[in-house]
Amino acid sequence: MSEREWGFETRQVHSGQRPDPYTGARAQPIFQTASYVFEDAESAAAYFNLQEYGNTYARIMNPTTAAFEERVAALEGGVGAVAFASGLAAQAATLFTLLEPGDHVVAQAALYGGTITQLKHLQRKFGFEVTFVDGDSVDAWRAGVRDNTKALFGETIGNPGGNVLDLAAVAEVAHEAGAPLIVDNTFATPYLCRPAEFGADIVVHSATKFIGGHGTSIGGVVVDCGSFDFANGRFPIVTAPSPAYHGLEFIETYGVYGYLMKLRAESLRDLGACMSPFNAFLFLQGLETLSLRMERHVTNAKTVATWLEQHPAVSRVRYAGLESSPYRALAERYLPKGAGSIFAADLAGGRDAARQFVEKLQIWSHLANVGDAKSLVIHPGSTTHRQLSDEELTGAGIEPGTVRLSVGIETADDLIWDLEQALS
Amino acid sequence: MSYQDPHAIQSILHRAKTIAIVGLSPNELRASHFVGYYLKRHGYRVIPVNPREESILGERSYASLAEIPEPVDVVDIFRAPNAVPEIAREAVAAKAGALWLQYGVISPEGAEIAASGGLDVVMDRCMKVEHARYLGRMHWLGFHTGEITSGRVHG
Numbered sequence: 001m002s003e004r005e006w007g008f009e010t011r012q013v014h015s016g017q018r019p020d021p022y023t024g025a026r027a028q029p030i031f032q033t034a035s036y037v038f039e040d041a042e043s044a045a046a047y048f049n050l051q052e053y054g055n056t057y058a059r060i061m062n063p064t065t066a067a068f069e070e071r072v073a074a075l076e077g078g079v080g081a082v083a084f085a086s087g088l089a090a091q092a093a094t095l096f097t098l099l100e101p102g103d104h105v106v107a108q109a110a111l112y113g114g115t116i117t118q119l120k121h122l123q124r125k126f127g128f129e130v131t132f133v134d135g136d137s138v139d140a141w142r143a144g145v146r147d148n149t150k151a152l153f154g155e156t157i158g159n160p161g162g163n164v165l166d167l168a169a170v171a172e173v174a175h176e177a178g179a180p181l182i183v184d185n186t187f188a189t190p191y192l193c194r195p196a197e198f199g200a201d202i203v204v205h206s207a208t209k210f211i212g213g214h215g216t217s218i219g220g221v222v223v224d225c226g227s228f229d230f231a232n233g234r235f236p237i238v239t240a241p242s243p244a245y246h247g248l249e250f251i252e253t254y255g256v257y258g259y260l261m262k263l264r265a266e267s268l269r270d271l272g273a274c275m276s277p278f279n280a281f282l283f284l285q286g287l288e289t290l291s292l293r294m295e296r297h298v299t300n301a302k303t304v305a306t307w308l309e310q311h312p313a314v315s316r317v318r319y320a321g322l323e324s325s326p327y328r329a330l331a332e333r334y335l336p337k338g339a340g341s342i343f344a345a346d347l348a349g350g351r352d353a354a355r356q357f358v359e360k361l362q363i364w365s366h367l368a369n370v371g372d373a374k375s376l377v378i379h380p381g382s383t384t385h386r387q388l389s390d391e392e393l394t395g396a397g398i399e400p401g402t403v404r405l406s407v408g409i410e411t412a413d414d415l416i417w418d419l420e421q422a423l424s
Numbered sequence: 425m426s427y428q429d430p431h432a433i434q435s436i437l438h439r440a441k442t443i444a445i446v447g448l449s450p451n452e453l454r455a456s457h458f459v460g461y462y463l464k465r466h467g468y469r470v471i472p473v474n475p476r477e478e479s480i481l482g483e484r485s486y487a488s489l490a491e492i493p494e495p496v497d498v499v500d501i502f503r504a505p506n507a508v509p510e511i512a513r514e515a516v517a518a519k520a521g522a523l524w525l526q527y528g529v530i531s532p533e534g535a536e537i538a539a540s541g542g543l544d545v546v547m548d549r550c551m552k553v554e555h556a557r558y559l560g561r562m563h564w565l566g567f568h569t570g571e572i573t574s575g576r577v578h579g
Contacts, residue, residue: 006572010572011572014572014574015568015572016563018563018571018573018577019573019574019575019576019577021576021577024576046461046465051458051461051462051465052462052465052561053556053560053561053562053564053565054561054564055564061564061565061566063564065566066563066564066565066566067563068566069566070563070566070567070568070569073566073567073568074568074570078568079567079568080565080566080567080568081566081568082566083566241453246453247453248453249453249455252454252455253453253454253455253458254455254553255455255527255528255550255553256527257553257567260565260566260567261565264565264566
């Protein structure tokens with residue numbers, strides 16, 4: 001009943017979860033059920049017609065997952081969220097809801113390799129067109145826009161180059177084009193940056209990373225910031241009577257919640273990539289400590305990056321938190337609490353040196369993930385980005401000797417000790 | 425005045441028993457029908473105001489607020505903004521408790537008329553959404569209700 005604006009740390013512990021009305025359980029119960037009993041036939045009809053907020057089938061909604069969704073929305077400052085089985089599923093569903101064949105997307109070239117691959121796949125199979133542009137150049141974003149551009153897609157912090165997106169400027173380009181700006185905020189988390197505050201319209205996450213923080217679960221989530229007018233005449237695929245829902249007009253009927261209703265009731269229903277309630281429970285546990293972990297992540301990252309930068313075996317460290325970073329000014333504006341804890345270092349010895357380095361490490365784990373409490377390392381050229389051509393590799397800011405580090409929350413001195421012995 | 429005060433909204437939702445919906449459509453795919461259906465389902469007495477219909481949602485429909493022969497707590501409007509000032513005057517004359525303007529029904533003039541006449545006013549908000557946020561199950565679908573509570577409530 002309060003009008004109080006709750007602080008971030010309060011929201012990360014409480015939002016979306018209330019003591020269970022039936023049992024009084026204070027912890028979030030795991031509703032591990034595929035389906036839900038209807039009170040009566042009238043209620044069942046109301047739920048299926050989307051006239052009432054009701055549980056029907058766990059592919060589309062689940063109370064444990066809903067608690068996670070509301071909490072992420074509360075942290076990002078959105079009107080709501082829909083969870084998915086993975087970050088890539090979340091992205092695919094976001095575009096699936098927004099686009100139709102022949103539509104065009106402008107995306108930055110320096111994206112996560114999996115996202116680039118996904119966009120190219122969607123382009124080929126769903127008939128979308130994607131133009132990849134230099135994300136650092138607002139002019140390049142603007143030049144990429146066409147009459148049929150229906151979305152701009154970027155990342156708060158690029159992977160693995162540490163590029164910081166000029167959110168406000170790119171949002172302006174998007175809105176001039178009558179298109180939403182979609183931002184992958186995985187590397188920043190809502191603790192370090194809330195893209196909605198700078199004009200982003202839709203925020204997507206791989207929850208697998210810092211949101212969970214434990215590396216136990218794969219998941220993704222889409223947040224609608226509530227800022228984009230889908231009824232601007234350019235999105236009949238969103239606003240027109242839905243043949244999949246008896247002619248329901250989602251935006252007219254649900255207003256600011258219309259896109260999310262369509263994302264859930266149509267795209268999640270049809271694509272089927274729902275988050276497991278157990279994973280949602282684990283992500284909720286992770287979110288409770290998000291701010292505490294991120295504070296430690298960014299402190300450790302700054303310490304490690306500063307140490308690596310002065311090491312003779314390292315030719316370059318690309319961390320936006322360093323004074324030397326070309327993204328320093330953007331990081332100060334958009335990431336004042338820290339530039340995350342994932343960055344790349346280029347080893348002077350090239351490909352062979354990078355391979356030897358990852359094999360000699362004792363604390364840092366060589367694997368394909370980031371954002372874990374544990375420190376992680378990978379050699380993108382031979383793993384995550386190996387499907388990219390040399391030209392695409394350079395476009396994504398990767399050299400043969402580039403290693404990507406995800407700095408965990410261990411004792412910083414131990415992390416440096418390990419790096420030192422592996423570099424020697 | 426934004427006319428979106430959370431306390432005022434909750435107070436209206438808790439107090440109201442009878443809601444006249446001006447511009448309620450008989451078409452069950454229209455937003456007004458969704459709202460009317462939902463509010464009736466949640467125990468409010470819903471009175472349609474639509475001169476073109478005999479009855480909607482199983483309730484007799486009236487041509488205007490003035491014709492409704494019983495007290496009205498909330499006048500909920502689904503009409504073009506330029507129709508609002510006149511309806512607001514009728515709501516004041518009918519001694520309604522509150523004037524509620526749905527999404528996109530933005531009429532500062534109508535709001536001012538109602539507020540001056542002693543009515544609580546909500547503008548550019550959906551009565552169904554606000555009910556679901558504070559009293560209903562909006563959180564079941566991952567929407568941000570803004571609500572935080574440590575107490576035990578009934579679901």
